Structures are given as C-alpha cells and as structure tokens.
Amino acid sequence: MSKTFTKAIFTFLLFFVTAAVAQAQNVVISGSVIDKLTKEPIPGVGITVKGTTAGTATDNAGKYNFSTSQKAPFTLVISYLGYTSVEKQITGNTSNLDVELEQTALLGQEVVISASRTPEKILESPVSVERMGAAAIKEVAAPSFYDALNNMKGVEISTQSLTFKSINTRGFNSNGNTRFNQYVDGMDNQAPGLNFSVGNIVGVNDLDVDNVELLPGASSALYGAGGISGTMLITSKSPFDYQGASFQYKRGINHVNDNSSETQPFNQLDVRVAKAWNNKFAFKGTFSFMQAEDWHANNFSNFDRAARQAKPGDRSSDPNYDGINSYGDEVSQNMKNVAQAALNAGTSGFVQQALGLTAPPTAAQIADFRAHPLRGPALTNFLTTDPRFSAFTLGFKNPALLPDQSVSRTGYEEVNLVDYKTQSLKTSGALHYRFTPTIEAIAQANWGTGTSVYTGSDRYSLRNFSIGQYKLELKGRDFFLKGYTTQERSGDSYISSILGSYINEKSKRSTDWFPQYVANFVGARNAGLDEAGAHAAARKAADVGRFVPGSAAFEAAKDQIMNTTIASTDFKKGIYGAKFNDKTNLYHYEGMYNFSNLLNNAVEFQLGASYRIFQLRSGGTIFNDLNDKIDINEYGAFAQLGKKLFNDVLKLTVSGRYDKSKNFEGRFTPRVTGVFTVAPNNNIRLSYQTGYRNPTTQNQYIDLSVGGGSQRLIGGLPQSLNNYSLYTNKPFTDVSYRAFLASASAGTPNPGLLQQYNFDAKGVVPESVQAYEVGYKGLLGPKFLIDAYAYYNMYKNFITAVDVYQRGDDGSFTKFGVPVNATGEVKAYGAALGVDYLLGKFNVSGNVSYNEIGDLPTGYINDFNTPKYRYNLGLGNKEIIKNVGFNVAWRWQDKFYWNSSFASGEVPAYSTLDAQVNLKVPSVNSMIKIGGSNVLNKYYFTSYGNPSVGALYYVSYTFNP
Template sequence: MSKTFTKTILTFLLLCMTSVFAQAQNVIISGTITDKTTKEPIPGVGITVKGTTSGTATDINGKYNFSTSQKAPFIIVISYVGYAPIEKQITGNVSKLDAALEQVGILGQEVVISASRTPERILESPVSIERMGATAIKEVAAPSFYDALTNLKGVEMSTQSLTFKSINTRGFNSNGNTRFNQYVDGMDNQAPGLNFSVGNIVGINDLDVDNVELLPGASSALYGAGGISGTMLITSKNPYDYQGASFQFKSGINHVDDATSKVQPFNQLDVRVAKAFNNKFAFKGSFSFLQAEDWHANNYSDFDRAARKFKEGTRETDPNYDGINVYGDEVSQNMRNVAQAAVNAGTSGFIQQALGLPAPPTAAQIAGFKANPAGLTALNTFLGTDPRFRPFVAGLANKALLPDQAVSRTGYEELNLVDYKTQSLKGSGALHYRFTPTIEAIAQANWGTGTSVYTGSDRYSLRNFSIGQFKLELKGQDFFLKGYTTQERSGDSYISSILGSYINETSKKSTDWFPQYVGNYVGAKATGLTDAQAHAAARAAADVGRYQPGSPQFEAAKEKIMNTTIASTDFKNGTYGAKFNDKTNLYHYEGMYNFSNALKNVVELQVGASYRMYQLRSGGTIFDDLDKGIDINEYGAFAQIGKKLLDDKLKLTFSGRYDKSSNFDGRFTPRITGVFTVAPNNNIRVSYQTGYRNPTTQNQYIDLSVGGGSQRLIGGLPASLNKYELLLNKPFTDVSYRAFLASASAGTPNPALLQAYDFDPKGVRPESVQSYELGYKGLLGPKFMIDAYAYYSIYKDFITAVDVYQGNKDGSFTKFGVPVNAKGEVKTYGGAIGLDYLIGKYNLSGNVSYNKLDRLPEDYINDFNTPEFRYNLGFGNQQIIKNVGFNVNWRWQGKFYWNSSFASGDVPAFSTLDAQVNLKIPSVNSMIKIGGSNVLNKYYFTSYGNPSVGALYYVSYVFNP
C-alpha cells in the first residue's frame, strides 16, 4: 500500500475525530427479538427511529443495542421481511425492550440504500431497483447468490467460464462489461487493468452476503463515471449483528453427457467467523475455495474475421478455415502473394550473386538487370529451372495451377491450450471499532486468486491471477470517509491465440510453412489432382514436423511460451511469449455527508466528493508502457437535495455530479426524480437520469497483438494514433479493404476501391446517455405486489471500435483495431414487469423484460447483444412441511445476434430450470440442500464463442446459516 494512500486515510480520520467527541446525550435502547411461534431469536431484524435513518439490526442471537440522538418521546419501528412490523413509543433509556414478531405475508417492506444513497422503503424508491436479501440468498436454487442474480427482473448474464460471469441490464451486454458498475462494501470491484468486475472471483462468499441491490440503467449522478447500463452494490454482514462461526461444504458434478469431457467433480468450501466484544470492537473473517473442471469452449464454426461473420466450411473444405475456438489458424496468407514473394526473393538473390553485389540489389539495380535481354534470359532460366522457385513461377503464370486463394495455418483446439482446471480461492477480513454507538472505524481486506477463462478480443487463460482490495473507512450515522486500493496481478495469465500461433512458429516458421504449402500445391495440381486433393496434399506436406498436442515437443514449447512475456517476443531471435505481466493498481478516496437529520423537516441534503488514480503497469504486455508508467487521475463531486410536498404524497429529488479525468473534459450528470403516492403502499415514479463513462484504460492506452498476431489493438488517444502514424499514413476502412481483396481475387486488383478512414485528431471521447423512465410499484393487498417500468434512452458518442488496414511500403497491410466514437445517436427503449404473490406459505414470482434497439448510426457495429424478451418464473416455500423447504426457478430468453471483437453469431433461444430442496436441522443449527442449476441438462451458451453450459448438480451442508 503506497505511503500516499496511507497518509491520505490518516488525514481523513483525523479530520473526523471531532465528530466522535461532539455527540449529544443519546437515548440508549436494547432488547431481543424472537419469532412469536417458534420462540427462536431472529437475526437481521431492523430497528429504526420512525421518520429517520437512525437504527440498527439484531445480531445472530436476536439481540440489539443502539443509541440515538433523537429527542424523546419518539417511536421506533421493528420490522423484518415476512413478519408484521411493530411500533413502540420511547420516552427515555430502556433495556430489555423485547418483542415477538408474528409471521405474515407482507411484501415490499425491505429497506434499500443504493437508489438514493440513504435508507428508504423499496416501495418508495425513486428509480427502479432490485434487491436480494439474506433470506433469499439462503434459499437460492442456483449454486451461488451470484448465479441467481439472473433471476432478477431485467438482469442478464454472460458466462465465459464456470467462475467468470458478467452481469448486465438494458442492453449492450458484453463479456467484460465496462458499462456496469459493481461495488462490494463500497469498493469498486473492477479489475483496474480491465475496467470491469471479474464476476465474484474477488468478492464475498454466500455466508457473508447480507444483501444485493441492483439499479438498472444510468447511475452516474450518484456513483460517478461508469454504470451507464447499471450499478450493483453487494453488502457483507456486519460482525456486530452476525456473530459466530459458520461453514458450508458443497459437492457436486458437472459435464454430464458432455461430448468434450467425462463427468467431473465440483467442490466448494465456505467458512465465516465473526465476534464482537462489548459492542465496541469486532472482527470477522471469511474464506472460500472452489475447485472444478471448467466448461469447454468447442465452437469450431468457420469464421471470417475481416467481415465479422460466420462462413460455411471446415478445415477439410476451407483452406482458409478459422475456427472460433481454434487458435493459431488466424495466421493466413494469399497463395499468389506467397509465390510472388518467393519469386522476388529468388530474383534478388540471383541478381546479387550474378553481379557480385555485397548486399541485396536496390530496386533500380533490379530494373536495370531486367532491362538487359541477356540478364533477363538468365534470370528467367534460373527461376524456371531452380527447384526452389520453379513451382512459384509456374503457378504465377497459370491460375489453373495457383488460384488467388488465402490459406491459413493449422490451428490447435482451445482444449489443448487453455487451463480448464478451475480454482478460486478468496478470503476477506475486517476489523471494526465503534467510538460511539453511531461512529465506527473499519479496516477491511478482500483478496482472491484463481484460474479461470475470460473472453475479450481473445480467449484469455487467467492462471494464478490475483486481485486484492484494501480499505480504511470511518463512518457515522450521517457521514463516511473511506479510501481503498485495488491491486491487480496477472500471475501466469496468457493469450490463447498467441500461444497457438507461436507454438506453430516454434515448430516451423510461417516464412517456411507457406512457401512449402504453395510449392506442394502447385506440384499436386500439375499431376492432375483436384483442388481439394491438392490442398490436402499441400497441408500434409507443410505440416510435417508440426508439434502434436500432448507430445513432448508440444508441451515443451507450450510451457516456454506460456511463461515468456508478450513484450519479450523477438521474431528474429525466435523468442515467443504469450504471457501478461500486469501489475496495475487503483487508488480511490471518497467522502460523503448527509445533512438530512440536521435539516429535518426542511430538506434532505447530501454532498460528497471523490478522487481516483489508475496506475497502469503492464510492462508493455497490455498497455503502451514498456519503458514508462502511466497514471490516470479522476476527480468528482456530487450533491443531492430532496423535499416532500403535498402532505408527503410527492417527493422530488434533484442530484448532480461533476467529474473530470486527466485525459478528458469534465462532465456534469444530473438526475431528477419524482415519487407520487397514489394510495398507501402504491407509488408512481418518474425520473430523468444521465450517465457517462470514460473510455476504459484499455480504450485509452492498450497496445496489444491479438488474433494470433494478425491484428494490433491500440488505444484511441492521439498519442497512440500518432505512434502508428494513423493520422498521416491514413488507413483504409475494412469494407473497402475487403472490396479490394475481392477485386484482386478476380484477377484485376483495383486500388481505387480503397477508401481512407479519417480518425478524429482529438481521439476517442467519453460516451453519455440520457434516460427517461416511468414506473409503478405497489401492494394490491398484503399478498400481491407489482413492479413495472418503461424507459427510453439516448446515447451519444457511443464508444465502438473500427478495424482498419494500413498500407505498408512492401505492399502488405497491417490491421489495427481502434476505439472510436460512433457518429449520431444510439436509441433504445424497453420495459419490465414483475409480480410477487403469496399463496399461504408459498411464494410465486415472475417477471418479463423487453429491450429494443431503436436507432443505430451507420458507422456503428451493433453490439446491443440482448434478446428482446426474457422471462423468469419462481415458486417456493421455506417450509412446505416441518423443516423442509424448496425453491424452483425457470427462465427463458429469445434468440438474438451476438457481436463482439472476438466472434459474432446467433445465440439461440434457451430455457433453464434451477431447483433445490432443503432440510433444516434446528437441533444443530444446520441445513442440508440438494439442488442443481440447469437440472434438465440442456446445454446452452449466452454469448457467441463462449462455452456451452450444462447441468451442475450438488449437495451441500451448511452449519449456522
């Protein structure tokens, strides 16, 4: 942890110490809350001062103790989901204020914080919000709470591997979702070198999750840059309220009826321990370890990367085959170009030898030699009779022998390159100290490491990577100050396509492989073989000496390349590396004060500010930082004011935030909301929200070879454009380049078809969104709740990417992928409706979501990546018979087209069924659960190029859940 970080936190703490000693005389209240029927204590019961945000919750033993500066007399509200609330009048200090709650079907009483950054009933939230509480988490049918998030209204998930999943709402889904924010205990959970969260690999295990709140849509007015599609806040359990030791062991199987693997074991252990002393000092720690065989990506469809579309073909039928999950076959050359290069090399070598030149001849010397009839005759004789060049001369002279056809190298399947032995180890610890009943200091550390697979512009094998988050925080009833750092370490991670390509280069250089292929093809054609037979013979000849998967030569080359960094690659010396060396860090400082209690009955007012710094340190393996460090600074401040009107039936809130990045102009993002109570527990909400996101750290500074070395991804800042002279030596659009290739294939290459692409000299800019929403949430009686909304969003400066081809002096082209802003506006609209109905002790829930792309600029590659319709249906009972409960969730989504920098294609419609049945054993405070996700074992994939997901069946035992 840096000295700057530590000094800043200490400064924050000292500035607030006066708050500790300036407390007024407080009223102290304590007691125990139990279930009226079972007499058992109830943990997590909310006790709040009516009309304020002051309060606490019961601990694992149902006990509570809190202090408030509220002047007596006042009323406290004791409430818990599924129980009737109780109100009690307080006239002074009181101990043993016990209460017994009675179970009753009441919905919509949950308290949420994220929608307004202050506690409020979920029914009164000014914007759409989804919530999953501790009780629901305990009963989920999915393997983990994170897997179950996809059952929430409007939420979708992209699964890249067993442990790497990305959450999204309202369209523009992606494998690594940079448009969605995820916070864990107030810490941005993104990997700073990627700018998106790595699922729940570094987060909280199920035993320590208190609740999850999810805001669909723009949220920059409260949370700053990012979150243009949504924000999710995951909160862990407080050690004062949830004490004791608990553990969970889960064991199961996956890969059932999988053509790529036999049945494989799945095991996971979760542990949590917490203890408080005198309600002053408390600590907690948690640990989780998962081990399993990951899902295998085995999409071997032929893909045209230039046109970004599927093409018919296999390795046997298409000489230029490029399989989605096959790597090394991205390297491709045109056969006639190979032949011409060979002839040129022969010409140069012959002339140098004939004239006795000390170096290869210049273009003028070659032209002069050819102008001499005797010299030209000698040259043609040499080329036509020398066995090294004769096939190439013959092929160029006769298209029947050598067509204008591209061929690719033989690749390796992902199974042979990627580490599928998934492991995830994560731990967290926290120390809490209460200076007063309302002011608390926290030191917290979350750390995780593991092996997984992530899909970006390539498939990346994340081996032994780690991310740590370390936080210091001082918080009170009305304020908080915190600072944290995120430390990202890539470990032994590498790019699978680069690995496949470089294993090929180690076994035989492409400069040898392609001439061998062409020479043998011409020879085979000359003997009368068909095109298919000639291609088969040519590939067999060129592949002689190719390292076979599993062979000692293959494993030795693989091991060496995996452990050599990308920046160390040197083609001349035969050094090849596919490994990252990322040590990127993020430092974040933030403070907020809520003046609402001080301005009681006047207005609700909050203000806050933040500072963030990214330190990009990849050693030239991801960013353009081989011999330098790159820092990015971001500043922001926000304010929110709210007021209730019309006898508290209408609440209006205005929020505004200003943010500035060191590389971009400042941005102001306002939000206006209104909530109108049309009847008790029935509210209509209207909102205008704005959001924006800066180009990611990779959008700004990436400098990386991908696609087996066939493409270079670079940042969109002016410095990157100038580094590769894309503003001076203008590249050509991918559409015009493909048209040029088509003309060349037809035998009449037409350079006039090439159209230059003009980059904005100022580079890529932040994108923004304006979103309008109308919603309704209400109780139609105590057993039926409905939540519905419709939205319309307008995006500007949408960050997309272009593929361009820059001409080189030797007549070849270099392909670049560059982030740019789409011209014009991107418009989307949609809505969702959710229903919850209590039938006795049964809970029936369902929701449907609709998302539609309305308008798209011509220069924008559509990556809306979202089905129009999604359905979810849930049915459960916590106690169908004594101590036995169950839960079932079914979901369906429609077919849609997935577009990304890795692969594009149709994602078929699919449905899944998750189910679990549990047995509670109160005598030992334990629960046994038997369940499964996708229990019907219908394999599906969520995004094109990612693995298909089958069933995962499990049994778990949890103590002290």
C-alpha cells in the same frame, strides 16, 4: 514488595471496584427466542434497545444475555428478517424474557440505499431498483447468489466460464461489461486494467452477503463515470449484527452428457467467523475456495474475420478455415502473394550473390540483370530449376495450378491451450470499532486469486491472477470518509490465440510453412490431383514437424511461450511470449455528508466528492507502457436536494455531478426524479437521468496483438494513433478493403476501391446517455406486489470500434482495431413488468422484459447484444412441511444476434430451470440443500464464441446459515 508492584495491585483493585459499580448500575436482560410455529430456537436474532445500537444477538441455541447502561424504563426490539418484530417494555433487570417470533412476508417493505444514497422504502424509490436480501440468498434456486441475479427483472448474464460472468441491464451487453458498475462494501470492484468487475471471482461469499441492490440504467449523477447500463451494490454482513461461526460445503458434478468432457466433480467451501465485544469492537473473517472443471468452448464454426461473421466450411473443405475456438489458424496468406514474394526473394538473392553486393539489389539493378544476354537466362534457369522456386514459376506460367486463394495455418483447439482447471480462492477480513453508537471505523481487506477464462477481443486464460482491495473508512449516521486501493496482478495469464500461433512458429516458421504449402499444392495439381486433393496434400506436407497436442515437443513449446511475456517477443531471435505482466493499481478517495438532520429534515440535502488515480503498469504487455509509466487522474463532486410536497404526496429530487478526467473535458450529469403517491403503498415514479463513461483505460492506451497476430488493438487517444502514423499514413476502411480483396480475387485488383478512414483530431471521447423512465410500484392488497417501468435512452458519442487497414512501404496491409465514437445518436427503449404474489405459504413471482434498439447511424456496428424478450417465473415455499422448503426458477430468453470484437453470430433462444429443496435441522442449526442449475441439462450459450453451459447438480451442508 516493590512500589511498582504495589501500585499495579492498587490500580487493578480500583479498576475492579469501578467495573463492579458500573456493572451494578447496568440493566441485565436474558432470555430466548423461538419460532412460533415450529417452536425451534432462532439463532442470530437482533436484540436492541430501541433508538440505539446497543444490544446483542441470539446464539446457536436461540439464547441471549446482555447488559446495558440505558436507564429504565426503555423498549427492547426483537427482530429478524422474515419475521414480525416484537417490542418489550423493560423496567429493570429481566431474566427468562422468552419471545416467540412469527414468520411473515412483508412485500415492498425492504429498505434500499442505492437509489438515493440514503435509506428509503423500496416502494418509494424514485428509480427502478432490484433487491435481494440475506433471507432470500439462503434459499436461492442457484449455486450462488451471483448466479441468481439472472432471475431479477431486466437482468442478464454473459457467461464466459464457470466463474467469470458479466451482469448487464437494458442492452449493449458485452463479455466484459464496461457499462455496468459493481460495488462491494462501497468499493468499485472493477479490475483497473480491464475497467469492469471480474464477476464474483474476487468478491463476497454467500455466507457473508447481507444484501444486493441493483439499479438498472444510468446512475452517473450519484456514482460518477460508468454505470450507463446499471450499477450494483453488494453489501456484506456487519460483525456486530451477524456473529458466530458459519461454514458451507458444497459437492456437485457438471459436464453431464457433455461431448467434450467426462462428468466432473465440483467442490466449494465457504467459511465465515465474526465476533463483537461490548458493542464497541468487532472483527470478521471469511474464506472461500471453489474447484471444478470449467465449461469447454468448442464452437468450431468457420469465421470470416473481415466480414465479422460465420461462413460455410470446415478444415477439410476450406483451405482458409478459421475456427472460432481454435487458435493459430487466424494466420493466413494468399497463395499467389506467397509465390510472388518467394520469387522476388529468390531473384534478389541470386542477383546479390552474382554481383557480389553487400546489400539487396535495387529494382534498377535487377532490371539490368534480367536484360543482360548471359545473366538473364541464368537467373531464369535458376528460378525454373531450383526446387525452392520452380513450382512458383510453373504456377505463374499456368494459372490453373496456382489459384488466387488464401490459406491458413493449422490451428489448435482451445482445450489444448487453455487451463480449464478452474479454481477460485477469496478471503476477507475486517476490523470494526464504534466510537459512539453511530460513528464507526472500519479497516477491511478483500483478496482473491484464481484460474478462469475470460472473453474479450480474444479468449484469455487467466491463471493464478489476483486482485486485492484494501479500505479504511470512517462512517456515521450522516457521513462517510473512505479511501481504498485495488491491486490487480495478472499472475500467469496469457492470450490463447497468440499461444496457438506461436507454437506453430516454434515448430515451423510461417516464412517456411506457406512456401512449402504453395509449392506442394502446385506440384500436386501438376501431377493431376484435383484442387481439394492438392490442398490436402499440401497441408500434410507443410505440417510435417508440427507439434502434436500432448507430445513432449508441444508441451515444452507451450510451457515456454505461456511463461514468456508478450513484450519479450523477438521474432529474429526466435523468442515468443503470450503472457501478460499486469500490475495495474487503482486508488480512490471519497467522502459524503448528509445535511438533512442538521436541517431538521425540512429537506434532504447531500454533498459528496471523490478523487481516483489509475496506475497502468503492464510492462508493455497490454498498454503502451513499456518505457513510460501511465497515470490517469479523475475527480468529481455531486450534490442532491430532495423535498416532499403537498402533504408528502409528491417528492421531488434534483441531483447533479461534475467529473473531470486527465484526458477529457469536464462533464456535468444532472438527474431529476419525482415520486407521486397515488394511494398508500402505491407510487408512480418519473425520472430524467444522465450518464456517461470515459473511454476505458484500454480504450485510451491499449497496444496489443490479438487474433494470433492478425490484428493489433490500439488506444483511441491522439498519441496512440500517432504512434502508428494513422493521422499521416491514413488507413483504409474495412468495407473498401474487402472490396479491394474481392477485385484481386477476380483477377483485376483495383486500388481505386480503397477509401481512406479519417480519425477525429480529438481521438475517442466520453460517451453519454439521456435516460427517461416512468414506473409504478405498489401493493394491491398485502399479498400482491407489482412493479412496472418503461424507459427511453438516447446515446451520444457512443464508443464503438472500427477495423482499418494501413498499407506499409512493402505494399502489405496491417489491420488495426481502434475505439472511436459513433456519429449521430443511438437510441434504445424497453419496458419490464414484475409481480410477486403470496398464495398462502407459497411465494409466486414472475417478470418479463422487453428491450429494443432504434435506427442506427451509418457504419455503426450493432452491439446491442440483448434479446428482445426474456422472462422469469419463480415458485417457492420456505416451509412446505415442517423444516422443509423449496425454490424453483424458470428462465427463458429469445434468440438474438451477438456482435463483438472476438466473434459474431446468432445466440439461439433457450430456457433453463434451476431448483432446490432444503431441509432445516434446528437441533444443530444447519441446513441441507439438494439442487441444481439448468437441471434439465439443456446446453446453451449466452454469447457467441463462449462455452455452452450444462447442468450443475449439487448437495450442500450449511452450519449456522
């Protein structure tokens, strides 16, 4: 036998003996946990040694068995959310320690972290905070926990598609909400190229959500830039606390009684697996896949882009029709301008050819040619007899044949351009290692991909896009250090209006289509047709050769354009592209230390700092980065000091944060809060908070054609403005440009009406808010919880946008959309009231919210985009009869006016009812749920230009929920 093998055997025996001795010194405990009422086993119950993190959890049969080196006697804590905890004294090895837990509802006893970045009871929070725990998530009356956020007090959701939804509080709602922060396990969940989270497309599946905390209003003092309208923290389940395998399959239908689609299937599968060893090492993995037919956007109202509002008419009655959810019809020209340009081109070409010039003639050469006794009549004869120009000449000779009317190209409906086969695949994995009971290292990866539709300044078809988030973190009871990156990839995403416009261009160039339209119109009018008939005849003639949706030519052009990048577009070569090429990244590093324990909790004191880098990489398809890489560096630090006074009756907290971004001056944001305990479990809170947000990456560097090419969005930084000479060749205001157009339509164009717009030399700068809030939260007896607040916000340098028109050398105008800061202050105020009442085994809840905007500065575009009143009512019972529970949520909101860069119009008032009934099957640790959102199937939309949402009915089966 070799010495090596002998040594190995000796080492193994020594290890075995040592382990046996160690095991002999451990205290071994086993038993089971059941529901006191139903006598059914409860899986996932936490069994821990009091004062430590040592312990385990019950298995699917409600049984547990573990050993601990804790010296007896000690106390064992048996706890599970929704049940009263039980403590047992342990004096040595114990078997068959069976425990019965009693269901309970402890209103106001939840612990939150978001409000102060340190654990505290929600009743004692210094600012408004909403919370949804794991127990509530299991039984929400909605298809997912994210949909159920709409039932929280003061929360609203803008639905752009089945999977893309934006959360908002306290006004200034938008489709992609850049004023609201969303964090998943401490990682900013924003897509760095967009600067807002893409809903829960790349997030957490329902089986892995431990809790959601939402802070309405400003939160920059603790969380940095952004979050002017609110901050939400989503925390996933720890593999130490929630072990085992779980899965959920959901099958449903939507598009019921939908005029735009047949009834369609909905399928979703969620899986979670977690395991821990010796309370030291743990891992978890999750997977979720959803597939369905998306909601169809079919608002074909006629839209006046200059006035930013709907106008009367449709394609049959308005030659310049521009449907909100049809694309390609944004391209429009004035008939007289078309005729004049064609005649000018014909004249120039004739003169050049007659004189044998190698370049177009000058104005003087053309004038001499016209004055020549022989050449002049020849030119006139050419223009009046050549079929390309004779109609235009005839029209100018007889103005009744050529009206001063704009006409648009024939567009394509969104359903023909956008991929409605929505799907979402998201997966995550995490490794956890505990060095001590309180110090833990985490390596985590979240990745998701999918197909959806997003509304910004356009409707964007997000196809096969992906976002990955990867984190390393070391955290303890009093500190954390973490670094993470967000990797955004646009996949096959494209702009729908550009696609529609370019399919038109592939079938027939606009330089040919518009002259054909005008010539045929003049001919039809000259033949005796009335104006409406002439327009119909002209469009029919000009549309000859137009690619028809579904045809081979249409599909070939569509496929080519949506797979060619925007930056590759070359009109001269006939190359058209609508595809993004975005590979933008975010890198973030952050740390915090809580000194409170070092100070014996005489005061609460925290310090933290962060550093982040945006790397904008769109290849010139979104940003002005075709030839230059763009990096944005930001850093910040905060401190917070809190102290309880007057025998813990009053708690004061002071916070402050300093942040600096590469393109903007540094900014300090303070926060002062006070919580006054007027009676046990009854607190009044006061707060003064400040918030700010930097202009988004797109506000700074975007360079993108939208609206079918009718408008260019550019960043508001001085360098972006200089790229288009907007400081030197000053553009004209939107109002004055429309006045000029009106004068031209009346036959007396008056350039004197045009008023210049002057951009600030600093360009766009960060906006800020001062927020005041007073609130009360208290228990009026053990079964009645009330929460109320009122707020008043004052915004400065509010980031909005202006449309301006720049005149080129040829006299034509180019429209630019540019982010700017509103002058003066924008003020908003509101209040909310929420109640929860335990009526026997029933939980009755309700809340009402009120939001209002004050006087607006002159010229400010009101994008408050929030109903004045909205309320929710809920009724639920976890077990109305044995193993059967239900939940119902009814929501109503008032009508309001929606204003955005895509479309503006009234959103009607609506109400919707969500409901579910569930059956628990303890024998196989499962739950069957039958439910639906908008079960009455009353179609509604949350923002103008977005799709209408109908019912989604489903049945789900969940194992080990």
